[in-house]
Amino acid sequence: MRILAITVLALLWLGLLSVAQTNNCIVCHSEIRVEYLESAHAPAGVTCVDCHGGDPATLDYRAAHAGSSTPSRAQIPQLCASCHADPVRMKPYGLRTDQYAEYQTSGHGKAFAAGDLNAALCTDCHTSHRVMSRFEPRSSVHPENLAQTCARCHADSELMKPYELSTDIVDNFRQGVHGTALQQGNPRAPTCATCHGLHGSTLLQPEDIVTVCGTCHIAERQYFDKSVHRSKTHSAEFKGCAACHGDHRILSVQSDLFDTACASCHRADTGALTLAERLKTLLVASQQALHEAQTVLDQAEAMAFDVSGYWSRLHEAQTNLLQARTAQHTLDEAQLAELARRAHAIANDIRSEAHSLQTAVQIRWLGLTLVWGYLLLVLIVVYLYRQERRRAREL
Ligand code: HEC
Ligand code: HEC
Ligand code: HEC
Ligand code: HEC
Ligand code: HEC
Ligand code: HEC
Ligand code: HEC
Ligand code: HEC
Ligand code: HEC
Structure with missing residues (x-):
């Protein structure tokens, strides 16, 4: 064991020495060495001098730094x-080469081109020395860490003041369904860069919002496209899906969204709000019916009835309800009513059948109890009769 440890240490030391032989910079710059050796650049042979210049062959302070410099912020993207x-x-690494081109089209890149050095540069998102692949869980651009990387600036109210950008974005995002799902390791949830573009970080126009959300929520988008609101996304007044769901603090949906969202634009006693009320009632009523059916089935199962055949029908009703919840994005009352009615009808059937099943079995139990009771009675009578006979004989 000890020999193994010594061998490993010796090998490590030799390895370090061989790097150090060609790259003396890391002998003196020990903190940077730690970050650098973890980076994607180290194994690819991108060294200190590639970014700083200088002479890596010497350990002499002056000679080492001859012609070296720290890149200024203005030089970094280049x-x-x-x-x-x-x-x-x-090419050998199979990496795309459009990051810089895309960056130049982004809000950050444009601000940078106009001389604003507060805008995010490559190193603000990737770091200078601990540059890691996005697949590495500790990478600053790994989906689970990205919000934190953006937060460094976007949660800084001093920095954001001149731009009039809100600084609660990252907190809001974390509280919403998407941020929560990401923290739970759901790889299908979007991060900042999924919606705003990897290197193109831009604001989303209302039209783009529908497209972006629709890449994952396909059915919702298709239904929404049929609604009266679709044409409104050509102007800034209706921010696509975000008009009702918000942009970063998107919550798990409850039907009271009909009360809060619709009323934020439509006045009371208008056709729109009465429609909202009817759609909500349809969905809530079906949901309630399903809930009751489930309760009855649970009770029946607890009483050891065989209800296995009913679960698949309950599932069918649930699917109808889910479809109804999605289809309400058309705001087409007839279509929603049909789906909700189907869910409701199945739920009612299940409930009444489970009830009659219970009643039928209850009747059977009653019958059985009567028969046993009768038999017991007969036995008692026979017993008493024999007791009577024995006493008579003894006398
Ligand atoms: C003999 C030790 C030694 C060696 C070898 C060495 N450095 Fe340094 N370097 C220093 C010290 C000490 C400083 C000044 C304190 C500091 O900033 O850490 C410094 C400063 C720097 C700075 C910041 C200087 C500035 O003002 O912009 C850079 C960049 C740098 N070194 C890069 C390199 C590179 C690249 C190499 C290899 C080619 C290298 N160093 C080799 C010791 C060394
Ligand atoms: C991919 C390019 C790149 C590589 C490789 C790189 N650096 Fe840097 N380094 C930068 C940039 C950009 C800055 C300035 C921004 C900053 O301060 O983070 C910087 C800053 C520095 C500084 C001054 C600021 C500080 O953090 O103290 C030192 C010293 C330095 N680098 C040393 C090194 C050494 C030593 C190596 C090799 C182990 C190295 N760098 C490898 C890009 C690089
Ligand atoms: C606003 C933050 C941000 C800035 C600024 C930024 N990047 Fe990125 N970069 C990312 C994110 C996030 C990813 C990971 C993408 C993913 O998850 O697929 C990434 C991925 C990469 C990758 C590897 C993935 C690929 O596209 O093949 C490279 C290389 C890269 N960036 C280089 C750069 C360069 C060069 C610059 C400056 C011109 C830059 N980045 C500026 C956030 C940024
Ligand atoms: C001297 C050339 C060179 C320079 C300068 C350079 N890189 Fe790289 N970079 C590479 C190479 C080569 C790789 C490939 C590593 C691999 O995939 O194994 C790489 C990998 C990366 C990756 C990881 C890509 C991935 O997903 O695998 C990122 C991110 C990255 N570089 C960002 C930067 C940033 C930010 C800068 C500027 C501070 C920079 N690079 C400067 C050559 C360079
Ligand atoms: C170094 C600080 C910094 C970091 C890190 C940063 N940003 Fe920014 N960002 C800014 C500044 C400053 C602006 C304002 C630029 C302007 O509009 O002139 C901005 C603007 C934006 C905008 C609005 C762009 C527009 O068209 O007006 C979006 C969207 C954005 N950032 C997203 C992100 C995302 C996503 C991340 C993380 C991947 C991120 N930012 C990381 C500083 C930063
Ligand atoms: C699910 C998609 C989505 C995700 C994920 C997302 N955003 Fe946004 N973001 C939006 C939408 C939609 C808007 C509203 C567009 C508008 O107001 O024009 C917006 C607006 C913004 C703005 C402008 C805010 C303002 O005050 O005008 C910034 C900056 C921004 N997002 C940064 C981020 C950052 C940082 C993250 C990650 C923590 C993030 N976004 C995650 C969709 C998203
Ligand atoms: C990259 C894919 C992706 C994008 C883009 C996306 N979402 Fe999501 N969304 C998800 C995932 C995955 C979940 C499920 C999270 C969970 O339940 O754990 C979700 C959940 C939701 C929920 C909650 C659903 C429920 O059952 O309560 C709503 C509402 C939502 N997203 C709206 C939006 C809106 C609005 C946008 C655009 C601004 C958007 N999403 C963009 C993947 C995405
Ligand atoms: C006019 C307001 C409004 C708009 C615009 C809107 N939604 Fe909804 N959305 C709702 C309401 C209300 C519900 C809740 C229905 C219920 O009671 O379950 C909902 C439910 C959802 C759900 C959860 C139920 C399901 O479908 O699985 C998701 C996901 C969703 N919306 C995504 C989107 C996406 C993506 C867009 C844009 C294409 C969008 N929404 C546009 C009002 C809206
Ligand atoms: C961001 C603002 C906004 C939100 C939120 C919103 N609407 Fe609308 N809605 C509009 C606009 C704008 C029109 C077009 C009005 C016109 O053309 O006169 C419209 C039109 C309508 C119409 C057709 C015209 C009418 O007034 O009868 C109905 C129905 C409607 N909305 C229902 C709803 C319902 C239901 C909700 C909630 C699920 C909702 N809206 C949420 C902005 C909104």
Whole structure:
């Protein structure tokens, strides 16, 4: 065991020495060495001098730093792009080369081009020395860590003041369904970059919001496209899906969204709000019926009845209700009513059948109890009769 440990240590030391032989920078810059050796750049042979210049062969302070410099913020995008926008250099690694081009189209890139050094640069999202692949769980751009990376600036009210951008975005996102799902490790949930673009970080126009949400919520989008609101997304007044669900603090949906969302734009006593009330009632009533059917089935099962055949029908009713919840995005009352009615009808059937099943069995129990009671009575009578006979004989 000890020999193994010594061998491993010796090998590590030799490995370090061999890197150090060609790259003396990391001998003196020990904190940066730790970050650098974890990065994707180290194994690819991208070294300190590629970004800083200087002479890595010497341990002499002066000679080592001859011609070296720390890149200024203004130089960073160009520096990274000198490799990452070069198809020949990137080809062996199978990496795309459009990050810099996309970056230039983003809100950040445009602000940077206009001389604003507060805007996010490559190193603000990727770090300078601990640059890791997005698949590495500790990477600053891994989906689970990205919100934190953006928060460094977007939750900083001092920094954001001149731009009039809200600073509760990241908190809101974390409280919403998507942020929660990400924290629970759901890889299908969107991160900041899914909606705003990887390197294109831009604001979303109302039309784009429908498209972006629709890449995952396909059915909702198709139904929404048929609604009266669809044409309203051509203007800024109706922010697509976000008009009702919000943008970052999107919550798990309850039917009271009909009260809160619709009333934020439509005045009371208008056709729109009465329609909202009717749609809500349909959904809530079906939901209630399903709930009751489930309760009856649970009770029956607890009483050891065989209700296995009913679960699949309950499931069918649930599917209808789910479809109804999605289809209400058309605001087409007839279509919703049909789906809700089906769910409701199945639930009612289940409930009454489970009830009659219970009643039938209860009657059977009653019959059985009567028969046993009668038999018991006969036995008692026979017993008493024999007792009587024995006493008579003894006398
Ligand atoms: C003999 C030890 C030693 C070696 C070898 C060395 N450095 Fe340094 N370096 C220092 C010290 C000490 C400083 C100044 C304190 C600091 O910033 O850490 C410094 C500063 C720097 C700075 C910041 C300087 C500035 O003002 O912009 C950079 C960048 C840098 N070194 C890069 C390198 C690179 C690249 C190499 C290898 C080619 C290298 N160093 C090799 C010791 C060394
Ligand atoms: C991919 C490019 C890149 C590589 C590789 C790189 N650096 Fe840097 N380094 C930067 C950038 C950009 C900055 C300035 C931004 C900052 O301070 O983070 C910087 C800053 C520095 C600084 C001054 C700021 C500080 O953090 O103290 C030192 C010293 C330094 N680097 C040393 C090194 C050493 C030593 C290596 C090799 C182990 C190295 N760098 C590898 C890009 C790089
Ligand atoms: C000298 C060329 C060079 C420079 C300069 C350079 N890189 Fe790289 N970078 C590479 C190479 C080569 C890889 C491929 C590593 C791999 O995939 O194994 C890489 C990998 C990466 C990765 C990981 C990609 C992935 O998902 O696997 C990121 C992120 C990255 N670089 C960002 C940057 C940033 C940010 C800068 C500027 C601070 C920068 N690079 C500067 C050559 C360079
Ligand atoms: C606002 C934050 C942000 C900025 C600024 C940024 N990136 Fe990225 N970058 C990301 C995110 C997030 C990912 C991971 C994407 C994913 O999860 O697929 C990424 C991925 C990458 C990758 C690897 C994936 C790929 O596209 O093949 C490279 C290389 C890269 N970025 C380079 C750069 C360079 C170069 C710059 C500067 C011109 C830059 N990035 C600026 C956030 C940023
Ligand atoms: C270094 C600080 C910094 C970081 C890190 C940062 N941003 Fe920004 N961001 C800014 C600043 C500053 C602006 C305002 C630029 C402007 O509009 O002039 C901005 C603007 C934006 C905008 C609005 C763009 C527009 O068109 O007006 C979006 C969207 C955005 N950022 C998303 C992100 C996302 C997503 C991340 C993380 C992946 C991120 N930012 C990381 C500083 C940052
Ligand atoms: C599910 C999609 C989605 C996700 C995920 C998302 N956003 Fe947004 N974001 C939006 C929508 C929609 C808007 C509203 C667009 C508008 O107001 O024009 C918005 C607006 C913004 C704005 C402008 C806010 C303002 O005050 O005008 C910024 C900055 C921003 N998001 C950053 C982020 C950051 C940082 C994250 C990650 C923590 C993130 N977004 C995650 C969809 C998303
Ligand atoms: C990358 C895919 C993706 C994108 C883009 C996306 N979502 Fe989601 N969304 C999900 C996932 C996955 C869940 C399920 C989270 C969970 O339940 O754990 C979800 C959940 C929801 C829920 C809760 C559903 C419920 O049953 O209560 C709503 C509402 C929602 N998203 C609306 C939106 C809106 C609005 C947008 C655009 C601004 C959007 N989503 C963009 C993947 C996405
Ligand atoms: C006019 C308001 C409004 C708009 C616009 C809207 N929704 Fe909804 N959405 C609702 C209401 C109300 C519910 C709740 C229905 C219920 O009672 O279950 C809901 C439910 C949902 C659900 C959960 C139920 C389900 O379908 O599984 C998701 C996911 C969802 N919406 C996504 C979206 C997406 C994506 C868009 C854009 C294409 C969008 N919504 C546009 C009002 C809206
Ligand atoms: C962001 C604002 C907004 C929200 C939220 C919103 N609407 Fe609308 N709605 C509009 C606009 C704008 C029109 C078009 C009005 C016109 O053309 O006169 C409209 C039109 C309608 C119409 C057809 C015209 C009418 O007034 O009868 C109905 C029905 C309607 N909405 C129902 C709803 C319902 C139900 C909800 C909630 C689920 C809802 N709306 C949420 C903005 C909104």
